[in-house]
Amino acid sequence: MSSPDNKTCGVCYGSLATGKGQAIFTAECSHSFHFGCITNNSNNLCPVCGIKWKDTPFTMPNSSASNTFFPSPFLPPQRQYPRLSRVLNQPQFPLRPVLESETFSDDDPLPGNVTDPNSLGLTTGLERVTIKAIPERPALGASESLSEFSVLVGLKAPSISDNGRNFQHAPIDLVTVLDVSGSMHGSKLSLMKSAVHFIIDNLGPSDRLSIVSFADTAQRILPLRRMIDEGRQSAKQAVDWLSARGSTNIVHALKIGVKVLEDRRQQNPVSTIIFLSDGNDTCNYGAFSNPRHELAYLHLLPASICPQNRGMENSGQQTTFPVHTFGFGTDHDPVVMHAIANASGGTFSFIESYEMLQDAFASCIGGLLSVVTQDLCLNLRSASHGVEIKSIPSGRYASETYNGGSQGIIKIGDLYADEEKEFLINLSVPSLPDDDAERKTSLLDIKCSYRDVASNEMVQIEGELVEIRRPKSVFPQDMVLNMEVDRQRNRLSALLTITEAQQMAETGNLAGAQAVLSKGRSELLATASAQAGDTLCMWLDGEIEETRKRMATPQVYMQQGRAYALSGMSSHTSQRAASRGNNVAGAQVSAASFGFGGASGGPSAKPAVFGAYVTPTMANMVAQSQQQSKLAKGISPTPK
Numbered sequence: 001m002s003s004p005d006n007k008t009c010g011v012c013y014g015s016l017a018t019g020k021g022q023a024i025f026t027a028e029c030s031h032s033f034h035f036g037c038i039t040n041n042s043n044n045l046c047p048v049c050g051i052k053w054k055d056t057p058f059t060m061p062n063s064s065a066s067n068t069f070f071p072s073p074f075l076p077p078q079r080q081y082p083r084l085s086r087v088l089n090q091p092q093f094p095l096r097p098v099l100e101s102e103t104f105s106d107d108d109p110l111p112g113n114v115t116d117p118n119s120l121g122l123t124t125g126l127e128r129v130t131i132k133a134i135p136e137r138p139a140l141g142a143s144e145s146l147s148e149f150s151v152l153v154g155l156k157a158p159s160i161s162d163n164g165r166n167f168q169h170a171p172i173d174l175v176t177v178l179d180v181s182g183s184m185h186g187s188k189l190s191l192m193k194s195a196v197h198f199i200i201d202n203l204g205p206s207d208r209l210s211i212v213s214f215a216d217t218a219q220r221i222l223p224l225r226r227m228i229d230e231g232r233q234s235a236k237q238a239v240d241w242l243s244a245r246g247s248t249n250i251v252h253a254l255k256i257g258v259k260v261l262e263d264r265r266q267q268n269p270v271s272t273i274i275f276l277s278d279g280n281d282t283c284n285y286g287a288f289s290n291p292r293h294e295l296a297y298l299h300l301l302p303a304s305i306c307p308q309n310r311g312m313e314n315s316g317q318q319t320t321f322p323v324h325t326f327g328f329g330t331d332h333d334p335v336v337m338h339a340i341a342n343a344s345g346g347t348f349s350f351i352e353s354y355e356m357l358q359d360a361f362a363s364c365i366g367g368l369l370s371v372v373t374q375d376l377c378l379n380l381r382s383a384s385h386g387v388e389i390k391s392i393p394s395g396r397y398a399s400e401t402y403n404g405g406s407q408g409i410i411k412i413g414d415l416y417a418d419e420e421k422e423f424l425i426n427l428s429v430p431s432l433p434d435d436d437a438e439r440k441t442s443l444l445d446i447k448c449s450y451r452d453v454a455s456n457e458m459v460q461i462e463g464e465l466v467e468i469r470r471p472k473s474v475f476p477q478d479m480v481l482n483m484e485v486d487r488q489r490n491r492l493s494a495l496l497t498i499t500e501a502q503q504m505a506e507t508g509n510l511a512g513a514q515a516v517l518s519k520g521r522s523e524l525l526a527t528a529s530a531q532a533g534d535t536l537c538m539w540l541d542g543e544i545e546e547t548r549k550r551m552a553t554p555q556v557y558m559q560q561g562r563a564y565a566l567s568g569m570s571s572h573t574s575q576r577a578a579s580r581g582n583n584v585a586g587a588q589v590s591a592a593s594f595g596f597g598g599a600s601g602g603p604s605a606k607p608a609v610f611g612a613y614v615t616p617t618m619a620n621m622v623a624q625s626q627q628q629s630k631l632a633k634g635i636s637p638t639p640k
Contacts, residue, residue: 137479152488199274205226366621
């Protein structure tokens with residue numbers, strides 16, 4: 001393709017007239033540029049026609065430390081891409097900056113009928129979700145009445161085989177929203193590119209990926225494309241063309257990311273956004289009086305990631321896209337990123353060490369690529385007169401009780417393969433009439449419903465009736481608190497402790513925050529499950545202590561403590577793994593971890609990993625990322 005006017009620079013569209021004091025470079029494809037505009041083009045591709053240059057009159061800098069070709073920030077959008085847009089729409093040249101006003105309905109068609117599991121190879125249904133229910137004590141005296149008696153209800157998703165990952169999980173539409181502002185220059189940009197390459201390599205042929213980059217404004221640089229060979233190549237080329245410059249516009253970035261999903265012609269069963277930033281929004285402070293207040297950001301964002309923005313007239317059932325946020329380094333805005341993740345149903349990860357970014361992405365992707373159930377609801381019903389459901393501390397999962405406490409519901413949504421969720425259902429239990437006969441009290445009927453992604457069918461499951469004995473005389477063994485109930489109380493208590501400390505630290509009361517954490521830690525270590533050496537309790541103890549250390553001084557709190565605490569709160573409220581600090585969820589550690597229904601070192605203990613809520617698929621994906629990093633550094637991989 002020839003330039004319509006070879007008297008203008010193909011990058012800045014400025015005049016190439018002689019006598020302007022600028023050197024001119026004419027490429028072998030006949031297109032001409034200001035020498036200063038083209039010297040940072042590290043890809044050797046012509047910005048006008050996309051032809052690969054064989055020879056250049058300058059030395060190409062390393063891509064990780066260079067500002068690759070990027071339109072002039074001083075020109076309005078209408079003048080930045082007048083000729084470039086015509087060639088960047090070609091399949092072999094994927095970079096195509098677009099405006100927010102455009103409609104993103106150019107997504108790749110899905111293979112066959114996405115609603116038909118046979119067209120996607122999802123021909124075999126998975127095993128069913130399993131339910132467990134455990135009263136806090138096996139017996140309660142017939143004459144006793146308790147205003148709060150807990151039953152632990154747990155769910156575990158089915159497994160998928162290693163060779164079934166590509167056809168037993170729900171296909172995903174993934175939008176990565178990536179910060180390329182000036183602060184991402186150098187090694188951070190290079191590490192981010194490698195991490196996104198890892199995502200691209202691990203998406204299946206039914207999965208689709210779109211890439212949005214942002215600085216002063218956001219640009220969709222890759223349409224929603226299937227990750228077949230051509231799509232992978234286009235995605236990697238788009239990532240490689242990213243360069244760092246400008247300021248940070250988080251609001252516009254998320255609007256564009258959401259628009260990609262809202263405008264698509266077809267939809268995969270799972271839709272989500274991964275959002276990475278290393279800074280604060282520097283473009284929208286004028287929209288509100290207090291830029292530190294998280295709600296000031298939320299009201300500017302689309303309702304499909306912040307449902308509270310829908311208003312009463314649009315409060316019906318609508319799609320919400322989870323946003324998994326990654327705060328990169330110590331200068332990002334953790335309050336905003338936690339708020340966005342919490343509002344949308346995603347997780348917030350704090351990436352303190354730049355080198356851990358790919359592993360953190362791998363942990364998140366390992367979960368997203370193993371969704372096996374959707375629309376999961378847990379339905380609870382009182383099984384005896386006088387037994388009432390008093391409360392359901394369900395974290396970020398919507399729950400409610402109704403019909404006078406005789407019924408309750410928890411809306412959980414998606415589950416990853418092998419993922420576990422546990423909830424304490426707090427009941428009131430009445431005394432029984434004076435009677436010599438030994439009795440039982442039925443406490444709860446439990447049912448759950450969900451969509452099996454492998455068969456695309458709705459599944460209904462009934463749990464066993466939850467009962468306790470009601471003897472006239474209670475023996476000591478009847479008073480022993482169940483360890484699994486105790487450890488779940490400890491998890492909730494640790495969450496409350498960290499939340500209270502973080503709120504105090506935000507007001508500047510670090511001494512009070514440290515006192516709260518020390519007290520919470522002492523109470524945790526005094527519990528029966530901690531005394532028994534339960535590994536979850538040991539991990540919670542370490543988390544509380546690490547949070548306390550990161551609240552030592554105002555400077556340490558601002559750089560580390562705030563993000564670390566908020567990431568922990570995000571993980572616990574969703575019961576879903578999140579990376580934080582210098583630790584990746586799913587990375588191997590030396591101590592034994594805890595398992596579903598298991599205690600420290602018990603038969604169901606799983607391989608050791610950092611943190612709670614890690615599934616085998618997540619751990620395997622992190623291990624794959626780490627092996628890849630070793631090979632890239634020339635280190636012999638660890639034998640299996």
